[in-house]
Amino acid sequence: MRINIGFLLSWLMIKRLHPQSVFLIAVSGLSLILYLLFHTDSLAESPKEDKNCPNWSVEKFNTEIIHLNQQLSEWDHAYYQQGHGVVDDEVYDQLALTLGQWQNCIHKPLQLTGDYLSHATNNIMGKLEDRTQTVTKNDFRHKVSHPVIHSGLKKLSTEQIKGWLASREQVWLQPKIDGVAVTLVYEYGELTGLISRGDGVKGENWRYKADFIPAIPKRIPSASAFLVLQGELFWRLEQHIQQDTGGLNMRSKMAGWMMRKGNPTATEENIGLFIWGWPDGPEDMPTQLKKLAELGFTLSTQHTHSLDNYIHAENLRSHYYQQPMPFATDGVVLKQYPIPVSQAWQVGNNSWSVGWKYPLRLQLTEIKSLRLSIGRTGRLTIIAHVYPVIIDGKKVQRVNLGTYRHWLNQDVLVGDKVQISLAGHGIPKLEQVVWRLQKRILPGFLPVQHYDTSTCFTYSVDCHQQFMARLIWLGKHLGMKGINIRAWESLIDAGKLRTLTDWLLLHRQDINQVTSIGLAKAEIISTQFEQAKQKAFYFWLKGLSVPLPNTKLQQITSWHQLSHGALISRLSVKQKTQLNKFLAIPEIIQIAEQLQNSNIEGFSLRDVR
Secondary structure (H helix, E strand, O other): OOOOHHHHHHHHHHHHOOHHHHHHHHHHHHHHHHHHHHOHHHHOOOOOOOOOOOOOOHHHHHHHHHHHHHHHHHHHHHHHHOOOOOOOHHHHHHHHHHHHHHHHHOOOOOOOOHHHHHHHHHHHHHHHHHHHHHHHHOOHHHEEEOOOOOOOOEEOOHHHHHHHHHOOOOEEEEEEEOOEEEEEEEEOOEEEEEEEOOOOOEEEEOHHHHOOOOOOOOEOOOOOOOEEEEEEEEEOOOOEOHHHHOOOOHHHHHHHHHHOOOOOOOOOOOEEEEEEEOOOOOOOHHHHHHHHHHHOOOHHHHOOEEOOOHHHHHHHHHHHHHOOEOOOEEEEEEEEOOOOOHHHOEOOEOOOEEEEEOOOOOEEEEEEEEEEEEOOOOOEEEEEEEEEEEEOOEEEEEEEEEEHHHHHHHOOOOOOEEEEEEOHHHOEEEEEEEEOOOOOOOOOOOOOOOOOOOOOOEOOOOOHHHHHHHHHHHHHHOOOOOOOHHHHHHHHHOOOOOEOOHHHHOOHHHHHOOOOOOHHHHHHHHHHHHHHOOOOHHHHHHHOOOOOOHHHHOOOOOHHHHOOOHHHHOOOHHHHHHHHHHHOOHHHHHHHHHHHHOOOOOOOHHHOO
């Protein structure tokens, strides 16, 4: 259940008060703003030193707090007034928590700048004036009161569910269908009201749209003068497995159909109805289900289960998550019977039923740092270090954001809040940026030179990453074992390596002189270097990244054949161009000479260009 306290209380108070009272609220609100403005010096303190507090100035805290609060309010409006969830509840809740932490970091709810004061004053006065007129007209934009409020549902973790179940009996489980919550009102068996959930107290009057939804009975066999049911309108699916494809945005699709202006032009057979609540109905669930079936609501009977214990609940939750269903779900709901009478219900205060959501497919985290990675071929990628999160039992701390250009288009910077998921083979993937800091500051690692397949065969500071990637690649194809990146870096720092093949000239005593490499490690490295010299010519071609497919490389027995012979004539124009460019690289010419001087198989003096 989303609760933005300031937004909700203000909304409910304004809608219920007399216009004169609304005017007083406006005056009080402006007084508070002016107080904050002119008492900034006395209120402002240095941000708290806390692990939850970024290292920001008070001014930056104020800017980001205002920006985030505005975003949450916009999401509130979309969620409560338009029936459209822009972000997942978990994302919203975590960002709302972040807002509270930031406010706590500067010891007060909010500081307003002069520019924001003018905007806020006009905005508040405009909204209050609109709402005052709305109160006077008693219109509420076609909103009507629920005869019984929607109390909402508190979501519990797995451990909390265990505790909740341990102290209760007569608990029943239903799927938490991902749709649009509504109230149905029947008078003497005739449907007279269909009301959207709205804020739980008032909602949109959708009665006229019910005529276009066959799943909603317009008349039921009931003699009751007044019958109220609560349920979920959902978009029908076939053989939908939640674990495999997620919710497919079905709630938004359902809400979009209901929120469209004007009457529908045709009936919609794809909409289903699941009744999950009968306020003041039969006290025991078996009787309630039986009577619902008699009234025509059979889906509730099929998907309502009596629970024996926690294991039973866990199995049913897995069933709805993993098995084909006719609807999308985002968890299950547990209900204890009998439930309180409806007069005792309150919005956001529901002790008799709780939600138990599925394992998170997405996690919200924050970009901690960004690193530029330069690969063997010169490809630039950005690696994001994030604050650790657990997804499907895996701890995620790093995410590959893709190429440098893709990262620029994504606009992801340190401090931004992002959604992370696990792609195929458990690889972390950035799904979306859900919150960006207002002040955008690019990192200092922007590339200082151009990198491609022809660069960095010789070591330099700017070439460090690509050169190291080339060394690792060469060592891998020559079968070197026990030589990691630290060992290569030690040889570079000691001045022993400048080109990819300078290690051919190193003897054991040369490696022993490197203080950061122990004697045992030096022996391993020396042995691997000697064994690599005996590798077949094909592995040298692969290790040096000669730009030809494996099938072509396997046919070559000498360096000379790369520029002469029948094989070259069978290459495509593109392959010839790439190969000639590669062979003309000065560093490659020097490496070939070095390999010839070291008597490596396949290299001879006449082969060197």
